[in-house]
Amino acid sequence: MHSVNDKTIVNLSDFNSRAEKNEYAYIDSLEAMEKTDADEFVKVGIETDASLRAGTFIQKDNAVVHCSNSSDGTDVMGIAGALEAFPWLESHVWKLLSPEKDDMTREAAQSPLQGFFIRSHKDVKIEKPLQTCLHIAQDKFSQKVHNIVIAEENSEVHIIAGCSTSPHLTTGLHIGVSEFYVKKGATLKYTMIHDWGENVFVRPRTAVHVEEGGVFISNYISLKPVGSLESNPVTYLEKNATATMNSILVAGEGAHMDVGSVVELNGEGARAEIISRAIVAGGTIISRGHLKGNVHGVKGHLECKGLILKDGLLHAIPELSGAVPGVEMSHEAAVGKIDRREIEYLMARGLTEDDAVSTIVRGFLNVDIEGLPEELAQKMDQAVKDTEQDMM
Structure with a gap:
């Protein structure tokens, strides 16, 4: 039985799908960004000095307010424009995730396409990180995005993805559908730094496919208050592919976080590691991790450690599944005090x-x-x- 204030329940009718302000002014240069926005964005790793980044994408509510690219070996675009520029991209939309997965994916699938498209070209190693920021400025706004990232064969790219809300928000909703494609021999590092707000509902839905010899490194960092966060991305690994999933979570008073990772090791020689650090300071953290060894010759390790500083709940749920002989998987979990x-x-x-x-x-x-x-x-x-x- 759910209580009236159950933060696991999202009532979509409580949020506005259309922004009251249809268009925000487009920013040609990051240096010209309003100080109030710049101060918020820097908290989630977004640099206003363009020389420090290979490219930038910023979306405010449902409007793209900045998009730039200083590297010849990358594409950085809004997803709607990318589908017009690259018709082949249509085959990558809703390929790793089903629009019928749950109410959140159905809501996103029925909305106009927003979000970003990022691609690193074949054999290109991008020295500087790319950065994205998805920001909610309007109170009670429902931001729905569909992001596609492709690291082409033998390329290397690091993306810093910041998400934030304006300080005046009483509540908001973010539904983020993301599909990542790491091609043969490519490396994709994806660092998420989130600063959502005390009464914001956050519902990411993410899937990753890593081809032979590819590497995917995910860093998820949420230190600031958030009302309700539910995220459990799934990663599929082919032969000799590697995934490392790191998360650092702090749940203050009233926060509810249900965060995990699922990795399916589908190719011989695949390797995976899931590492979680969680601190409960009055809120709730459900820390999940699930490694699935589907073929012989795969290895995986899961580690979840948590501290409880104030009364709350820290629930660690480590899972290992082996379908055939010859899989090597381990886990360790610890919940306690200093x-x-x-x-x-x-x-x-x-x-x-x-x-x-x-x-x-x-x-x-x-x-x-x-x-x-x-x-x-x-x-x-x-x-x-x-x-x-x-x-x-």
Whole structure:
């Protein structure tokens, strides 16, 4: 029986599908962005210095307000324009995900196509990250996007995907359908940094296909308050393909997070790792992970560790499924509190108790995430420090 305030339930009729402001002014240069927007975007890893990025896509509510590309080896476009420019792209839409998966996918499928298309060309290794930002500015707005990312054969690309809302929002809804294609020998690193708001509902639906020898690295980071987040992407690995799924989550008062990853190892030599760090500071985190070994000669490891700092719920659900002999998969999960001996050890070296706790929390969250640019790693460390005040 669900309660009236059950944050697992989204009533679509509570949100507006059409923006009151039909068009936001297009920004030709990132340096010309309004300061209020720039201040919000930088919190989720978006740089206004275009020289630091190979390309940028920014959508505000349902309007593309900036799209630029400084690399000859990439395409960065709104999905609607990309379908006009590349008719072949139609075969990639709703290929990895079914529009009938659930109410969220059905809602997205019935809406005009919005979102981004990013492609790295064959054999191109892009030195600087690309960046995207999906921002909700209108109160009670329902933002629905369908994103397609293709890393062509032997290419390498890193995408930093920020999502945020304006400070004045009382509530909002984000439905994000994403389909990622990592072709033979390609590497795609995808870092998501989200700052949604205390009463925002977030419903991503994601699927990834990694061809032979491909590499997919996903970093999901949510340190700030969010009303309700449900995400459980599925990744399909072919022969000798690799996936690493990292998540760093903090659930403050009233937050509800149900976050996981499913990886299906379908080709011999496939490798997968799912790593989760979660802190409950008054909210709820359901941390899922499921590795499916469908052929012999595959390896996978799942690790979920959590701390409870304030009353709430941390529910770890690690799953392993082996369908044939010759699969190697393992998992470890731990839910607990900060060890008093660690606090006393640091206090004996001159730290106050509060500083000792903060140091331990910061170390727990600061997982060494592969693929983060140095400047973004520094910002992440600062974000963790800022978040400590809310958690404690």
